Amino acid sequence: MRQRxxxxxxxxxxxxxxxARQLNSLGLDMRTxxxxxxxxxWSKYMVRKYxxxxxxxxxxxxxxxxxxxxxxxxxxxxxxxxxxxLEPFPPVSSAxxxxxxxxxxxxxxxxxxFEMRKILPNNIKLxxxxxxxxxxxxxxxxxxALGKDSTTDLATKEIDQVYEILNRHLSExxxxxxxxxxxxxxxxxxxxxxxxxxKNI
Numbered sequence: 720m721r722q723r724x725x726x727x728x729x730x731x732x733x734x735x736x737x738x739a740r741q742l743n744s745l746g747l748d749m750r751t752x753x754x755x756x757x758x759x760x761w762s763k764y765m766v767r768k769y770x771x772x773x774x775x776x777x778x779x780x781x782x783x784x785x786x787x788x789x790x791x792x793x794x795x796x797x798x799x800x801x802x803x804x805l806e807p808f809p810p811v812s813s814a815x816x817x818x819x820x821x822x823x824x825x826x827x828x829x830x831x832x833f834e835m836r837k838i839l840p841n842n843i844k845l846x847x848x849x850x851x852x853x854x855x856x857x858x859x860x861x862x863x864a865l866g867k868d869s870t871t872d873l874a875t876k877e878i879d880q881v882y883e884i885l886n887r888h889l890s891e892x893x894x895x896x897x898x899x900x901x902x903x904x905x906x907x908x909x910x911x912x913x914x915x916x917x918k919n920i
Contacts, residue, residue, distance in 0.1 A: 730904040731870060731878065732849060735857065738901045739847035745897050749845040750836070752893075753855060759835040761825035763818055764848055769839055770795060771821060788817045795824055802838075804831050860884050878903075 742752065749759055771783070774794035780787050792811050799808075804827050808820065828838070835845060853870065861867055861881045873881070882903050889898055 726906060726909055729909055733904045735849040735852040739849055739852045741901055743846045747893055749847060760829045761835060762850060763822040763825050766821040766825045799827060802833060856885055
């Protein structure tokens with residue numbers, strides 16, 4: 720099967736981001752949109768937003784500079800130990816990559832069965848990200864409608880098919896709360912966006 724073009728990949732990524740922004744702006748966070756039966760697993764981005772930054776703030780720091788990373792590292796390790804995750808993490812060194820460490824924290828939390836709603840209080844809104852739109856909204860529909868797991872396996876007509884189903888579902892379910900159809904980016908949209916990014920408009 721012919722793989723998607725780079726333009727189609729970029730259009731899908733752009734669409735996921737636009738949809739995430741609209742859902743977040745309407746207060747339709749992941750808890751609201753997804754049923755309780757859907758488990759929300761950690762990613763390094765969610766570890767950064769919902770664990771690293773709040774734990775850093777508890778220590779009276781607001782910047783993730785070199786010293787802040789050391790403080791956040793200790794706080795995250797202690798947090799995991801309190802949950803019973805005792806497998807040692809690599810020590811901080813000059814070659815230490817904090818984003819990789821956050822990914823490791825996400826993986827350990829997921830492996831131990833601590834999905835996000837088991838840890839985060841109900842009053843914390845779980846905002847959508849590009850990746851979470853892809854994984855929790857687009858991919859399940861793709862699997863049901865087409866029996867395909869990877870988005871790279873989709874032909875243009877199949878992308879259109881999944882888009883139509885997702886768009887119709889969100890419009891029917893959340894139209895009264897202000898949800899409006901998010902148009903799938905066209906080739907012209909990508910050209911304009913690329914020009915704006917290159918010109919820093």
